[in-house]
Amino acid sequence: MEKRKITIIGAGMMGSALAFPAAENGHEVHIVGTCLDDEIIDGYLKTGKHEKFCRPFPENVSFHYFKEWEQVVEGSDFVIGGVSSFGVDWFLEEILTRLDPKIPVLSVTKGLRATDDGSLLSYPGYWMSELAKRGIVRDICAIGGPCTSYELVFMDPTEVGFCGKDNEALRMMKQAMQRPYYHISLTNDVIGLESAVALKNAYAMAVTLAVGLNIRWHGEEEPQHYNSQAGTFTQAVRETHALMLMQGGEFESECIGLGDLYVTIFSGRTRRCGVLMGKGLNYDQVTEALAGITLESLVITRIMGNAIRRKAELGLVDLRDFPLLMHIVDILDHGKSDSDIPWEAFTFEHLK
Structure with missing residues (x-):
């Protein structure tokens, strides 16, 4: 395998976790913190480990403060963008407008941007459009799929997709990153894959709303009830499919998104949000x-x-056609924390 230089910008959990498969393949890996990551980089330099990861970083991973990024990134074969969705515009202004257009970019940022007519843009699509206005032409690839950072570090077998329009760059990045535990599919369906893994956020909250309702109705000591979770999951799949058709996404991307929905239902911050709302807390609470x-x-x-x-x-x-999505949005927008899930709106009659 050809040895490469890989620079990760953003020291969040997923960006940091991706250093493991890259470094284990023998590549030169650099993690550069954003302007908000100085304390994280302090910790990495001191301990060589993320506090929530089960293993220390491999020896061929180095750590840098944001002020060093332009020097560090020189000669990189590709850059991994590890910012959260709150850093999308920062990444555009501070990195993408100044990064050599010849260096491919692979983003882990999840989310969508809405336009005035209600269209939903992927972050790669948004970035590329904004760069084009400035005369900068580049393709931006992205990662999507069911992958929690700490389980990736644990080497639990993981299936993800890399999407983009530059086939050569996608194949190069897959070769650099794939491991016996990290399996990568490739697709040109950027809007489909990025939509699928963004949609899972709303629907993971909606499914786990049923968990919180069970606790509200029956108490913390009552075992979980799965009929209600299955009912919301079924509707989540139905609405995801409708939204994927609207976005023009492909079936394989939809499958990856449903896998991401599954893992998000069972772990992480989004599950906690859904459970708390089901227990009766409003957005502010x-x-x-x-x-x-x-x-x-x-x-x-x-x-x-x-x-x-x-x-x-x-x-x-x-x-x-979207009663589950609109129910969770109503809770967020209007604090309808005491309202039950609209179960009957999920029923249908397909008779001949």
Whole structure:
């Protein structure tokens, strides 16, 4: 395998986790913190380990403060963008406008941008459009799929997709990153894959709402009930499919997104949000209870809800086709913490 230089910009958990498969393949790996990551880089330099990871970083991973990024990135075969969705515009202005267009970029940032007509853009699509306005032409690839950072570090077998339009760059990045535990599919369906893994945020909250409702109704000591979770999951799949058709996504991307939905239901911040809302907390109470935790899923869900409402205003969709999404958006927007899930809206009659 050809040895490469890989620079990861953003010291969050997923960006940092991707250093492991890259370094284990013998590549030269650099993690550069954003302007908000100085304390994380301090810790990496001191201990060589992320506090939530089960293993220390491989020896061929080095750590740098943001002020060093332009020197560090020189000669990189590709850059991994590891910022959260709150850093999308920062990444555009501070990195993409100044990065050599010949260096491929692979983004881990999840989410969508809405336009005035309710269309939903992927972050790669948004970045490429904004760069084109400045006369900068580049393709931006992205990662999507069911992958939690700490389990990737644990080497639990993981299936993801890399998407983009530059086939040569995609194949190069796959060769650099794949490991016996990290399996990578390739697709040109950027909008499909990026939509699928963004949609899972809203629907993971919606499914775990049923967990919180069970606790509210029956108490903390009552075992989980799975009928209600299965009912919301079924509707989540139905609505995801409708939204993927609207986005023009492909079936394989939809499958990866449903895998991402599955893993998100069972772990992480989004699950905690859904459970708390089901227990009766409103938006402000959820954010207070999870103070200090980045709650991207809440922002992404609101963006999706507003986009679908706009499409409904234009007569392009029927809100009755998305009762689960609109229910979770109503909780976020209007604090409807005491309302039950709209179960009957999930039923249908397909008779001949």
